[in-house]
Amino acid sequence: MVTTMKHEPVDVLIIGAGASGAAIAWSLLETRMRILCLEQGTHLPDADFPSRRPDYELARYGEFSCDPNIRQLAQDYPINVDDSCIAPVNWNGVGGSTINFLGHWPRMKPSDFRTRSLDGVAEDWPVDYATLEPFYAMNDRNTGVSGLSGNPAYPDYAPELPPIPLGQLGQTLAKGFNQLGWHWWPSDVAILSKDQDGRQKCVNAGTCDLGCAAGAKGGTNFTYWPMLERAGVELRTGSRVREILIDPATGMATGVLYHGADGQLHRQQAEMVILACNGIGTPRLLLNSDTERNPDGLANSSGMVGRNLMFHPLTGVSGVFDQPMKGHEGPMACSILSQEFYESDPSRDFVRGYGLHSGRSTTPMTFALGGYGIDRPIPWGAAHREIMDDIYPNIASLTVVAEDLPDQENRVTLDPDLTDSDGIPAPKISYRLGENTRRMLKHGEARAAEALRAAGAHTILSKNDDAVWWRAGWHQMGTCRMGNDPENSVVNGWGRSHDVKNLFIVDGSIFVTAGAVNPTSTIQALALYIGDRIKTNIATLFD
Amino acid sequence: MLTTRQTETLSLILNDVIPPSADGHVPGAGNAGVASFLQQATPYDPDPARVVLTVIETVLEIADDFSSQSPQDRIDVIIRVQAQHPQIFERFLRLTYMGYYSQAELRPLFGVAAEPVHPSGYPVPSESSRMMADLTAPVRARGAVYRPADG
Ligand SMILES: Cc1cc2nc3c(=O)[nH]c(=O)nc-3n(C[C@H](O)[C@H](O)[C@H](O)COP(=O)(O)OP(=O)(O)OC[C@H]3O[C@@H](n4cnc5c(N)ncnc54)[C@H](O)[C@@H]3O)c2cc1C
Ligand code: SF4
Numbered sequence: 001m002v003t004t005m006k007h008e009p010v011d012v013l014i015i016g017a018g019a020s021g022a023a024i025a026w027s028l029l030e031t032r033m034r035i036l037c038l039e040q041g042t043h044l045p046d047a048d049f050p051s052r053r054p055d056y057e058l059a060r061y062g063e064f065s066c067d068p069n070i071r072q073l074a075q076d077y078p079i080n081v082d083d084s085c086i087a088p089v090n091w092n093g094v095g096g097s098t099i100n101f102l103g104h105w106p107r108m109k110p111s112d113f114r115t116r117s118l119d120g121v122a123e124d125w126p127v128d129y130a131t132l133e134p135f136y137a138m139n140d141r142n143t144g145v146s147g148l149s150g151n152p153a154y155p156d157y158a159p160e161l162p163p164i165p166l167g168q169l170g171q172t173l174a175k176g177f178n179q180l181g182w183h184w185w186p187s188d189v190a191i192l193s194k195d196q197d198g199r200q201k202c203v204n205a206g207t208c209d210l211g212c213a214a215g216a217k218g219g220t221n222f223t224y225w226p227m228l229e230r231a232g233v234e235l236r237t238g239s240r241v242r243e244i245l246i247d248p249a250t251g252m253a254t255g256v257l258y259h260g261a262d263g264q265l266h267r268q269q270a271e272m273v274i275l276a277c278n279g280i281g282t283p284r285l286l287l288n289s290d291t292e293r294n295p296d297g298l299a300n301s302s303g304m305v306g307r308n309l310m311f312h313p314l315t316g317v318s319g320v321f322d323q324p325m326k327g328h329e330g331p332m333a334c335s336i337l338s339q340e341f342y343e344s345d346p347s348r349d350f351v352r353g354y355g356l357h358s359g360r361s362t363t364p365m366t367f368a369l370g371g372y373g374i375d376r377p378i379p380w381g382a383a384h385r386e387i388m389d390d391i392y393p394n395i396a397s398l399t400v401v402a403e404d405l406p407d408q409e410n411r412v413t414l415d416p417d418l419t420d421s422d423g424i425p426a427p428k429i430s431y432r433l434g435e436n437t438r439r440m441l442k443h444g445e446a447r448a449a450e451a452l453r454a455a456g457a458h459t460i461l462s463k464n465d466d467a468v469w470w471r472a473g474w475h476q477m478g479t480c481r482m483g484n485d486p487e488n489s490v491v492n493g494w495g496r497s498h499d500v501k502n503l504f505i506v507d508g509s510i511f512v513t514a515g516a517v518n519p520t521s522t523i524q525a526l527a528l529y530i531g532d533r534i535k536t537n538i539a540t541l542f543d
Numbered sequence: 544m545l546t547t548r549q550t551e552t553l554s555l556i557l558n559d560v561i562p563p564s565a566d567g568h569v570p571g572a573g574n575a576g577v578a579s580f581l582q583q584a585t586p587y588d589p590d591p592a593r594v595v596l597t598v599i600e601t602v603l604e605i606a607d608d609f610s611s612q613s614p615q616d617r618i619d620v621i622i623r624v625q626a627q628h629p630q631i632f633e634r635f636l637r638l639t640y641m642g643y644y645s646q647a648e649l650r651p652l653f654g655v656a657a658e659p660v661h662p663s664g665y666p667v668p669s670e671s672s673r674m675m676a677d678l679t680a681p682v683r684a685r686g687a688v689y690r691p692a693d694g
Contacts, residue, residue, distance in 0.1 A: 057644065
């Protein structure tokens, strides 16, 4: 291998310009260290988002699919999913997966960080909700969060902006939950309900997965990156890191080798390396950075790199109502969220719990193809006409979002044959649903049907026939988990590798458990917390 | 390139897969011109030409007189094609649905705007604070429902 280009060393090298990479860069700005971020993808101007095209829905199944195996863009890497019942999905570029994320923004709860102590499962986190609380708030301010204060499912906090409209669909479902006496609340969303900081408020277009052309959705392309670039953080796009380099004498990271936009191999030295490549990309890079001294991959003396992969397995139930639900109006994932069944209850046949999320923005094509995250076209022929004319407009759905428990056999490894366009070994996913999750989903399906009926649905349609949604590996967690015990975890309680003292991880791979909520507000709060710890410990950072 | 006979057969199949509404207000997939989408559907399927040809050829193998058959007989033929080539047929369905529902002028027939959704989007009024307070009152009345960190 020939290294052709060397660059000025930097103080901090962040790999990945997504949710977590942007947040940690912002946190470290005040240190005045020289910060460089290497990102394999590019900037995507919002003028290029497909929601400005007349055939916008098609993009969801082509170049703007959330599945990198379908998109196959230059910046993507393939993922072998033959041995998984859920396909991980993402976006590779400035903003990372916040380009196509849906902006649902619930926090994790106090009990999520203490599942071993409270429920005897998984492990406790080395941080807790109270510690992260100020960082959730800081991140919310930087992102722009809409919601309603006073949610009894959380310790008190107040979203800055008023909630986005519930709409016909949300109001109808809310009444159903009220009828049953169950918890629900307007969703917290990283979506602006009012114009702010030069960003336009949400126009209810419902194409959040196709990039938000209004700038209302709090992807880091709209939130952190403009601030960071103005402040002088260098963002080198089209730069795919191949390997983290280690000084064999000290065991410290010295920098990285990366493939640049010019097609050449580059060497970049750094005092500190921070990984923010997502729950699949980060273990992949560590496993690809094996050396004679670290034959099982870098930072992997515990053997935990790539293990304990958690998603949020999903299933959905729809109800058909007598009147139109206007499901295509409003942000896709977010209207209301019920956490009635979130916490453990000894009377159930599973531990931990799930959320019931209202789903919106069922546009005709996506609905006809089976729904978002599902590949199962609805029937053809006369039944097709009937479904599209009589059922589609009047439908409202609830998604059961289950907490996945860590299982060491659910993991990311390197595929022996598959590579990306630079010849770097691609990840392979091995993932099975646990029995606890299955029971949880079954319970959730029944409760969702009950809620829909209470809301007035005359017919219940189950979407899944006992299978979880396939293209719904939106949340990838646990594959480099944090912990106090170096034999059982990859990074310590503030994201520093137990093995390599100047290597940090800040993305969802450090999650110890998954909770049953979308993870990004927690991922970014953790990244800000880790940034804070780095600043506090700066004098003894690598001891 | 399809022959004239293949083109006619395809149009009939498409109209059977997504039939027009009884009043003719909503066109079937054949009349809506989905065939031309299928010709250029390479971003959405690894080999759309093979998918389309397999479906047409199998139909004609089963029923050489497909175009003169009664609607119910045609449906029966297509059901047999689906049974014979389930995977190909599912790909055909996917492509047909994509070609049909991506047509901007058809979307309003399903209540969705024809124009691109950005920048105009949809006007959805916010709930008044009074309405929100009323709706959430029963939830607030129950008090805290989360489990504290110490159980
Ligand atoms: C369709 C979809 C919907 C979602 N909806 C929600 C939601 O509603 N709410 C929510 O909380 N979360 C949602 N998520 C998840 C959310 O997007 C992720 O949790 C979040 O973006 C993860 O942040 P991250 O920093 O770990 O990774 P990412 O944001 O994915 O960023 C990782 C970055 O690293 C780069 N990278 C990887 N490897 C390399 C390498 N070797 N060299 C250089 N660069 C590299 C990638 O290109 C990418 O840009 C959704 C995700 C998807 C795909
Ligand atoms: S619905 Fe709102 S948040 Fe979603 S893409 Fe449209 S404007 Fe953006």
